[in-house]
Amino acid sequence: MADFKSIKVTKGIKTLEIDNPTGYHLIGMGAQGAVFKLSEDRCVKIYTSPLQAKMEREALKAGQHLSFFPRLYEYGDNYNVIDYFNAPTLKEYLRNCTYIPESIAMKLLDILGEMKKAKFTMVDAPLRHIFVLENEELKLIDHVNAFKRIHPVPLKLLRDLNMMLLKESFLSRVKKLEPKTYEMWQAYFNENKMDYRNIPVDPGGDGEGVKVDSAISQTLIGAGHQGAVYRVSENKCVKIYPKTQHCEQEKDVLLSHQDLSFIPKVYETGNNYVVMEYLSGPDLNTFLKKQSALPPVVSKLLLKILTSQKQAGFKQIDAPLRHVFVTNNGFKMVDHVYSYSRIQKRPLELFQNLHERGFLDAFLEQVKVLDPATHAEWTKKPIPLTDEEAQLEIINIEGKTDSKRKKGKDQGKDRDKGRDHKKGHNRDRDRSQKREHGGKRDNGDKKNRNRSKEHGRENDRKKRSDRIK
Known part of the structure; x- marks a missing residue:
């Protein structure tokens, strides 16, 4: 087997680029690097930057005496070899809990107390970085920012617990177990309380999502290319936009169509924000991953949304799976920034999403039965x-096709691959990231997979075109 030192990890436009000539499996990657399993008890984290490798190495060395730190075995300019934990994360461990166990609290x-004694400035950890071994022994990974960021209060931990509706349970434990710690945390929140209308959200770089401050105590539930979404109460969330133009565009659509069943309820608006209904439930993409066949009711409800869009005067007719949520009140759809500013007569992204799930043919057949005229309109030319x-089919209101501008690059950037609202607003941020440690995902040759995927799509498109003709 080739030496792991031959693995190259570099920053790509949207994700890390990995050249892995070895047989070591990729088990996760994050913002700073990728992790490969070396043996049953060891793994190596390879970084894109030697500086970040050094930062984490110094933190690991400073914490070797702590029982919850991974052991550091070997290191180099761009890598650290540490313990491999084949165990669930604390997020997974607590998934079905209605309260947090006192032993875990x-x-x-x-x-947190030991990290403070060790002089770490970031006394915090998200649930996905904590592993639960036998006898509830906890292990903590990802210490790149241990001496860089200042978190005197565990903001990320509390944010994640809040997402799982366990924050109040945990705080009640803290109040009982360590009253002084509880009082310190409450004092911090009172001093740093921020009106959500003034939460800073900045535009991202080329092809990237918006930038947010990770130290904000409000629960971030999604960040895309047009804005960031924070949960502000049990039944409300706020979308904050760095560009007032995007805010005005989406606000216009939402307020004009509060009568449509799939539009979230709006409670308050401003120049750069919209407070709307918090949607509790999975997004349709997540829902369909668990289905072996496309339920006819899904096609029926999607068709209802698309038909209602057309009747209501929407210019962009589409319903991407990640923007549609399964709630107790039926399907709801978010992200309507371009509903009035782009002309699109067919649900192009929905077609692509269903094709990726293997349900496009079934969807078209079901639509043909439900609404033959719409089916004929959609299939009169190849999908x-x-x-x-x-x-080639998407036209800006200004009159220029997106394809003529960098062959669709701008449209690709504007489309919220970052998911403004994740998992019915319930999707945690870490679902959009691969686990940095302890996963069981093989790497394979990414470039070959992409080429095979495109080749398969092209063949499917040609076959579908022949059937339609």
Whole structure:
């Protein structure tokens, strides 16, 4: 087997680029690097930057005496070899809990206390970075920012617990177990309380989502290319936009169509924000991952949304799976920034999403039964299965096709691959990231997979075109 030192990890436009000539499996990657399993008890984290490798190495060395730190075995300019934990994360461990066990609360407080004694400035950890071994022994990974960021209060931990509706349970434990710690945390929140209308959200770079401050105590539930979404109460969330133009565009659509069943209820608006209904439930993409066949009711409800859009005067007719949520009140759809500013007569992204799930043919057959006229309109010419083909049909109100501008690059950037609202607003941010440690995902050759995927799409498109003709 080739030496792991031959693995190259570099920053790509949207994700890390990995060249892995070895047989070591990729088990996760994050913002700073990728992790590969070396053996049953060891793994190596390879970084894109030697500086970040050094930062985490110094933190690991400073914490070697702590029982919850991974052991550091070997290191180099761009890598660290540490313990491999084949165990669930604390997020997974608590998934079905209605309250946080006192034993877990005690151990979390012990970890935070020991980190403070060790002079770490970031006394915090998201649930996905904590692993639960046998006998509820906790292990903590990802210490790149241990001496860089200042978190005197565990903001990320509390944010994640809040997402799982366990924050109040944990705080009640803290109040009982460590009253002084509880009082300190409350004082911090009172001093740093921020009106959500003034939460800073900045535009992202080329092809990237918006930038947010990770130290904000409000629960961030999604960040895309047009804005960031924070949960502000049990039944409300706020979308904050760095560009007032995007806010005005989406606000216009939402307020004009509060009568439509799939539009979230709006409670308050401002120049750069919209307070709307918090949607509790999975997004349709997540829902369909668990289905072996496309339920006819899904096609029926999607068709209802698309038909209602057309009747209501929407210019962009589409319903991407990640923007549609399954709630107790039926399907709801978010992200309507371009509903009035782009002309799109067919649900192109929905077609692509269903094709990726293997449900496009079933959807078209079901629509043919439900609404033959709509089916005929959608299939009178081949259905595009790639972004490049889709851009040929999308026209900005200004009159320029997106495909003529960098062949759809701008449209690709504007489309919220970052998911403004994740998992019915319930999707945690870490679902959009691969686990940095302890996963069981093989790497494979990414470039070959992409080429095979595109080749498969092209063949499917040609076959579908022949059937339609």
